[in-house]
Amino acid sequence: MIHYSQKTKNFTLISKQTQLTLAVLESGHLCTMYFGKKIGEVDLNYLLAHQRDANYMAFADGIVDFQPEILPLTFPSFGHPDLRTPAFQIMHENGNRISDFRFESYKIHEGKPPLKGLPSSHVSGKVQTLEICLKDQTKEEFLFLFISVFEDYDVMSQHIVFENRTAQSVVIKKMLSLNLPFLQDHYELVTLGGAWGRETHVDVRQLHMGSQGIDSKRGISGHGQNPFVALQEIGTGEEHGEVYGAGLVYSGNFVATAEVDMHENVNLQLGINPFDFSWTVLSGESFTTPEAVFTYSDQGLNKMSHIFHRFIIDCILPPLWKNKERPILVNSWEAAYFDFDRPVLLELAKASAEVGAELFVLDDGWFGQRNADNSSLGDWEPNEEKLGGSLESLVEEVNNLGLSFGIWVEPEMISPKSNLFEKHPDWVISCEGYTPQLSRNQMVLDVSREDVQEYIIEKMDRIFSIKGISYVKWDMNRSITDAGSLRLEAYQQEEQAHRYVLGLYKIFETLTTRHPDILFEGCAGGGGRFDLGTLCYTPQVWSSDCTDPITRLSIQKGLSLFYPSITMGSHVSAVPNHQTGRITSLETRGAVAMAGNLGYELSIPDLETSEKEEVKKQIAFYKKNRELIQFGIHYRLQTVHPENEKAWMKKSRNGKMIYVTYISILSTPNTLPKRLRLLGLEEGAYYKNVETGERYLGSELLNIGLVLPKITSDFSSAEWIFEKQ
Numbered sequence: 001m002i003h004y005s006q007k008t009k010n011f012t013l014i015s016k017q018t019q020l021t022l023a024v025l026e027s028g029h030l031c032t033m034y035f036g037k038k039i040g041e042v043d044l045n046y047l048l049a050h051q052r053d054a055n056y057m058a059f060a061d062g063i064v065d066f067q068p069e070i071l072p073l074t075f076p077s078f079g080h081p082d083l084r085t086p087a088f089q090i091m092h093e094n095g096n097r098i099s100d101f102r103f104e105s106y107k108i109h110e111g112k113p114p115l116k117g118l119p120s121s122h123v124s125g126k127v128q129t130l131e132i133c134l135k136d137q138t139k140e141e142f143l144f145l146f147i148s149v150f151e152d153y154d155v156m157s158q159h160i161v162f163e164n165r166t167a168q169s170v171v172i173k174k175m176l177s178l179n180l181p182f183l184q185d186h187y188e189l190v191t192l193g194g195a196w197g198r199e200t201h202v203d204v205r206q207l208h209m210g211s212q213g214i215d216s217k218r219g220i221s222g223h224g225q226n227p228f229v230a231l232q233e234i235g236t237g238e239e240h241g242e243v244y245g246a247g248l249v250y251s252g253n254f255v256a257t258a259e260v261d262m263h264e265n266v267n268l269q270l271g272i273n274p275f276d277f278s279w280t281v282l283s284g285e286s287f288t289t290p291e292a293v294f295t296y297s298d299q300g301l302n303k304m305s306h307i308f309h310r311f312i313i314d315c316i317l318p319p320l321w322k323n324k325e326r327p328i329l330v331n332s333w334e335a336a337y338f339d340f341d342r343p344v345l346l347e348l349a350k351a352s353a354e355v356g357a358e359l360f361v362l363d364d365g366w367f368g369q370r371n372a373d374n375s376s377l378g379d380w381e382p383n384e385e386k387l388g389g390s391l392e393s394l395v396e397e398v399n400n401l402g403l404s405f406g407i408w409v410e411p412e413m414i415s416p417k418s419n420l421f422e423k424h425p426d427w428v429i430s431c432e433g434y435t436p437q438l439s440r441n442q443m444v445l446d447v448s449r450e451d452v453q454e455y456i457i458e459k460m461d462r463i464f465s466i467k468g469i470s471y472v473k474w475d476m477n478r479s480i481t482d483a484g485s486l487r488l489e490a491y492q493q494e495e496q497a498h499r500y501v502l503g504l505y506k507i508f509e510t511l512t513t514r515h516p517d518i519l520f521e522g523c524a525g526g527g528g529r530f531d532l533g534t535l536c537y538t539p540q541v542w543s544s545d546c547t548d549p550i551t552r553l554s555i556q557k558g559l560s561l562f563y564p565s566i567t568m569g570s571h572v573s574a575v576p577n578h579q580t581g582r583i584t585s586l587e588t589r590g591a592v593a594m595a596g597n598l599g600y601e602l603s604i605p606d607l608e609t610s611e612k613e614e615v616k617k618q619i620a621f622y623k624k625n626r627e628l629i630q631f632g633i634h635y636r637l638q639t640v641h642p643e644n645e646k647a648w649m650k651k652s653r654n655g656k657m658i659y660v661t662y663i664s665i666l667s668t669p670n671t672l673p674k675r676l677r678l679l680g681l682e683e684g685a686y687y688k689n690v691e692t693g694e695r696y697l698g699s700e701l702l703n704i705g706l707v708l709p710k711i712t713s714d715f716s717s718a719e720w721i722f723e724k725q
């Protein structure tokens with residue numbers, strides 16, 4: 001529900017449990033009075049009564065003590081007279097960087113408008129959008145704030161459109177998507193950080209005065225930081241405490257900051273990174289920011305995750321895929337790397353079919369002269385000599401084994417050793433006079449160029465049109481350095497990074513529309529582009545190149561804060577693990593991989609017979625419980641020794657089935673097993689352990705917990721399935 005009161009000049013935006021209240025001040029400034037638990041439509045103007053009591057700030061409009069710098073402004077500008085970090089900045093032809101946007105008008109739309117050139121959430125259930133128009137006081141410049149309320153999901157979203165109706169062009173130096181002000185600072189900042197092979201580790205830090213936050217300057221959202229951020233009340237846990245979470249529907253450079261000002265207020269900001277960014281808006285043109293989505297939980301992190309998970313499945317993933325179960329795959333990468341021929345592939349495929357896998361994925365190495373990572377990216381012609389015939393005939397043979405066929409591509413890249421580079425050296429992202437630096441022996445195509453976009457679309461379309469291909473892993477194996485374009489004018493060079501992302505989205509949009517039945521899995525050296533922008537096109541993402549189950553515990557826990565299990569690719573691989581050298585049991589590798597979309601990434605033909613039998617059992621178990629695992633409600637459980645023991649559970653959407661997983665990292669001598677309390681059960685209902693037949697009351701499992709097994713070795717796991725009686 002969105003309502004504007006003429007009397008109070010308050011906008012009240014209410015979902016089932018959440019509320020956002022904005023107010024238009026007499027001066028026309030727009031303020032965010034409140035965001036949090038639903039309180040109902042009340043006049044909140046009194047909240048600003050004491051805002052005039054601060055000292056030593058500049059006054060606006062010549063009114064003594066009217067100090068915008070201490071107001072919770074919804075979309076603050078810089079220097080007229082607010083001196084906090086602004087949400088946007090516009091540079092004018094005369095060099096002026098000051099703006100003064102005030103309320104002009106509003107509209108309320110049913111549903112929500114699409115964003116020009118950018119992916120965004122789609123409508124599910126009741127959605128209304130408030131469009132607020134702000135106008136600069138001295139010129140014909142307009143800011144449109146679009147705030148959508150997803151009533152049934154308790155999620156709100158916001159994007160901004162800037163319109164230049166003056167006769168001159170202007171340069172946007174900064175234009176974020178969201179600025180959320182809070183009138184206190186008793187919070188911790190929660191982010192997901194890491195590096196290649198150890199992405200999305202949860203990082204929690206207490207707010208201090210000044211600015212703190214995360215960003216990416218890597219051209220992609222990146223392994224280092226994920227475009228998700230939350231503020232949590234100090235002391236928040238999985239089941240208690242207030243949390244405000246936000247994420248960006250964008251796959252490029254971003255910034256997320258929390259700035260504590262001089263009066264202990266916080267502004268939480270999220271959007272395109274203003275560093276190395278500018279955008280010229282010609283007279284009569286406009287600029288649209290990516291969409292930010294945000295929510296509030298009054299019951300800790302698990303509830304925030306549940307809200308986002310439902311929303312992402314229903315409103316972010318391509319609608320065709322939102323309820324579709326995902327196949328169990330075998331991927332050739334860690335099984336064979338570049339070293340394969342047709343017999344090797346067919347042997348792997350045959351063994352995969354025998355253990356019950358459903359999809360065979362041919363990873364890197366099938367095209368051009370690609371026998372190592374130093375050549376052929378861009379030459380998307382199958383290497384028929386290596387494949388022992390055409391790609392079409394290989395797909396057919398694999399299909400005949402009862403498996404569907406998937407293929408790996410890395411379309412945004414170019415190897416210096418490739419026919420494409422010989423033909424089009426100017427297609428590479430580079431700055432005049434500098435040789436672009438290599439990473440993994442490759443360079444990046446200037447995806448902002450239309451000719452490059454057309455080339456990629458044409459090449460990929462040919463491959464994706466091969467009969468029998470039902471899955472594509474879309475990879476991107478380096479960050480973007482030397483960010484410049486040989487095609488863009490000098491004044492547009494800082495537009496390169498954003499233009500790249502827009503170009504990528506155009507390619508994704510075209511190819512996914514042409515091939516709606518193909519399941520796309522996003523990847524960027526693992527989880528380097530795990531974000532909502534990517535998920536609008538690829539309903540799942542390869543979580544990390546590290547397949548070691550113990551490393552994966554932190555990666556997958558971090559992802560689960562924001563992203564639902566159905567978006568997470570997670571595979572069982574060989575031991576010793578290729579990234580960490582760790583040896584873990586097949587049971588534990590299976591238990592961890594079964595937190596998401598299960599796959600195997602090892603040479604199945606090389607397994608012992610007993611191991612093959614175990615894999616068969618794992619696959620049969622997964623198939624039986626697939627809907628529960630992929631779409632169940634995911635709870636992170638509290639263990640007695642949180643550093644050494646990890647546990648989670650999934651509850652089917654109808655509440656009938658429960659799947660609990662417990663992992664003990666290192667074993668400790670002379671300890672007695674403790675108990676693991678479950679969550680989200682019905683107190684009065686009985687739950688039957690389907691393996692042993694033992695029955696427990698929901699209240700027992702909630703308050704006493706499951707008795708854990710005695711642990712006698714490192715990297716142990718235990719799993720339980722319960723059925724509600």
Ligand code: GLA
Nearest residue numbers: 333363364523524525526545
């Ligand atoms: C990246 C991916 C891997 C694999 C290789 C192939 O690293 O994340 O899964 O596909 O590329 O080169």
